[in-house]
Amino acid sequence: MEANERVEDEEEKQELWSWGAGTDGQLGTGKLQDEHVPQLLPVLPSLSLLSCGGAHVIALTHGKKVLTWGRGTSGQLGHGDLVNSLEPKSVEVLNNFNITHASAGWNHSGFVSECGYLFTCGDGSFGQLGHGDYVSQSYPVKVSHLASRHVCEIACGMRHSLALLKGEHGDQVYGFGSGKRGQLGISKEKVKSVSLPQSVSGLQEVDVSSISANGDHSAALSSDAHLYTWGRGFGGTPDVCCPNRVISRYSFKQAALGWNHALLLTDEGDILMLGGSHHGVLSNPQKEISVNQDLDQGQVKEIPGLDRIKVAGIASGSEHSVITTGKHFGWHNGRALRVG
Structure with a gap:
């Protein structure tokens, strides 16, 4: 979905x-x-x-x-x-x-x-x-x-x-x-x-x-x-x-849920991730995330390669993710790729 x-x-x-x-x-x-x-x-x-x-x-x-x-x-x-x-x-x-x-x-x-x-x-x-x-x-x-x-x-x-x-x-x-x-x-x-x-x-x-x-x-x-x-x-x-x-220093304006992950969009246009790394849906397969910790300690993380990109919208399928910036990006095998 x-x-x-x-x-x-x-x-x-x-x-x-x-x-x-x-x-x-x-x-x-x-x-x-x-x-x-x-x-x-x-x-x-x-x-x-x-x-x-x-x-x-x-x-x-x-x-x-x-x-x-x-x-x-x-x-x-x-x-x-x-x-x-x-x-x-x-x-x-x-x-x-x-x-x-x-x-x-x-x-x-x-x-x-x-x-x-x-x-x-x-x-x-x-x-x-x-x-x-x-x-x-x-x-x-x-x-x-x-x-x-x-x-x-x-x-x-x-x-x-x-x-x-x-x-x-x-x-x-x-x-x-x-x-x-x-x-x-x-x-x-x-x-x-x-x-x-x-x-x-x-x-x-x-x-x-x-x-x-x-x-x-x-x-x-x-x-x-x-x-x-x-x-x-x-x-x-x-x-x-x-x-x-979710305790954090960020203000969120959109959440997109997958089967094993979630994308979070802040008021400032920053994109964060929550969840596991199954199928590379979070573009960060090396890091484990604990939902019992505050954001600054690892509950949600910024996505590597997107830290200087302001995001306009996010969407998640069962095991994949897409963002819109004016350009379009998706994830495959743990890396952020431009798809449109």
Whole structure:
């Protein structure tokens, strides 16, 4: 699952390119094949957000409508069937709503409407759809448990989901789905799974500005630029069942989670890393990181080769990372490479 990538300038001419694994149609090229170089997709409506899941993609248009494509065998595309889509296709059941946020998980999807409703579809076998059961859905279904609240953001991990709610009584984060690594944050003890949204402990007094989920990890950023993480421990450290604030001298404005790592972007445009060195995703395979230490002592590190580069945006897949600077960089075999 990649972090959502927003397109800031509606007026600028857009092109959409894709590459990599394509055997489930997730590249949107109309072909069931991998592509080793970027492929230009046919003309699409102007897009405001992209979210890449296990093998499917969600796109939001500037008109607040939804397109999906790729693997659909669990119903995660929201088209009412269990088949793959080789090209972007409208999610017609949501056409009567203005969709402002979306997230693609491993095999499930979440959509947030302008009026604050949350819709989910796809694999529900771990309760990650939030409908009070463990049933999969091929159409987006409103999460009735949150229908009286205003949801503003959804984050889908591998088998769990987070929802950010805004209201007169403050912000709240809810978790549902698999909790075996503590990624739900709803209890001091690990829970196997829950199928109805439950409030994440320890964030009730925090003004949460955004949430993130990937693999068995969860994270939240506060409006005063603090980072909170919970779930699977990074770098072989113990799992954490309740949100823990990352103690640092930096102010964070974005977090991007992978399966074994996280990228952190500061207000000053510096990029930091948290987690292990599996597959070189952090461009620093030699250093071990302890999440029990303060940042200055080794909890998170600057990435070698990027210390003089100001970063504009970050994204993480399961085992890879990308940053935007005005130029684009990615990581492979532990080294930072320019990829665009």
